[in-house]
Amino acid sequence: MTQSVYEQSELCPVCESDDIDDSVEVCDAICESCGFVISENTDSTSLEWDVAEGFFSSSEDKDWMSECRIRNATDQQLAEAFETLEEFANQLGLSDDLRGKTAEIYCDAFRAEITDGRVTACIIAACLRLASRRGDLPIPMSRLTEFSSVDEKKFHRSHLALCDELDIEPRTPAPSEYVSFLQLELGLTDADYEEVEQLVDEVEREQMFVGKDPAGIAAGGVYLLQEDFTQLDVAKAVGLSTETVRQRVKDLQKVFDDV
Template sequence: MSQDSEKDSQFSSSPCPQDKIIFDAERGEYICTETGEVIEERAIDQGPEWRAFTPEEKEKRSRVGGPLNQTIHDRGLSTLIDWKDKDAMGRTLDPRRRLEALRWRKWQIRARIQSSIDRNLAQAMNELERIGNLLSLPKSVKDEAALIYRKAVEKGLVRGRSIESVVAAAIYAACRRMKIARTLDEISQYTKANRKEVARCYRLLLRELDVEVPVSDSKDYVTRIGSLLRLSGAVMKTAAEILDKAKTVGLTAGKDPAGLAAAAIYIAALQNDDRRTQKEIAQVAGVTEVTVRNRYKELINELKIQIPTQ
């Protein structure tokens, strides 16, 4: 609710017109400019105690910290003593001061991580950052995965399970929610846990946390596969149109979206004379050549697609 609407609802019973009521910040009073009546006194000003007349002055006087970072175990609220051996003026510290600063850093790190939950989150966030960087995931996906993992910790779902498995499952769930094309096999290969364990943890997160995950769309894989193969935009557009037609006739139900996208890209590349082999596409998509070949035959037969002669 805005300040004007709050004032209107607060002084609706006053005989003074609403547009004639002003606030005296020095006295903390609401005054009617027509009659001079003090309508309310000792009002609390919710704004800052300073004044600014330009945007630059307002930004300079504002006292706010950095935004919360979900991928840090304490969300970035605590301070961090750096390893630099210089003071605030840029002067090099003498050896005695340097050792003293190292002791401060050691105790500050110990103070940040006190409980078992803090230790768990610190290890999990490091693992999440590592896997996210290897998969080239955007920050929004890593933040979403961190939120899912925190909910799992609060519910006690991590106890008795591998931290790596739960982190990988949270990343996969975040990728599905944000429509980032990453398969379970891709995520599992960067962890010590196998695919079966990560899939088990993923199903657990969906069941216990009520995480809503949309159905995987094969079109989400087209852009990624096409960019890795350095295909033109026309090829990727044609592949997306083929998948739309396949979805209309019900060909995509129960099929691996990555395999369908790979087959559509293979057909689109042939139609646009930008040929790639089934082996190349299968390797990039993370599926077998047999899958690409079977989906290719289904698409051209059911959709009556004409393939140019080689």
């Protein structure tokens, strides 16, 4: 039988308090400080992970370092991952829902030991990329690799490992799907969003756009239709160069001139 956490340390496995009541008949003990029920089947490894998932699934803006004490290398790895996820998500202004979906992928990767030996920032960025592509707000890859802690080559390796080991089929978003991200970044109105979305929907199958970054096509559409933004504005929003956006604008203009 697995030795209980209480038997191993006589401390609460959640808050590490020694204020333990072991006089309760229905279980081994109860922590008087946090109320955690301790039983002989409580496994320390599983418990650490349950606490970790509890943090990830919370919609509150919490700091992992203030939630759990760092006791070993596993705790350290999780703490670093949680802080990195919050840092990236805060900088990009991402929703709690997307943070949670990213956390789910990281949880699966952690259990499968895909995270071992990989740079935490790169694996978190790759998880964000996959999670965003599953939802309605795909994040341009260049916005993730522009973080100073994310090496582009290691990001791609992490992304490939996640897809291979977790059996995830990567899906390339259409240009119109990136309009949602641009709306978030640039504050487009719903009317502006619909106008740009319609434009890029009409041209995405044109031969000249095959193999081109769909985020760049969406950025070109925004610039072409919205006078309030410069090429630099939309280029920064998707993490591409102004030259790339300028070329996509020319391509879009050519398509409509030929119609």
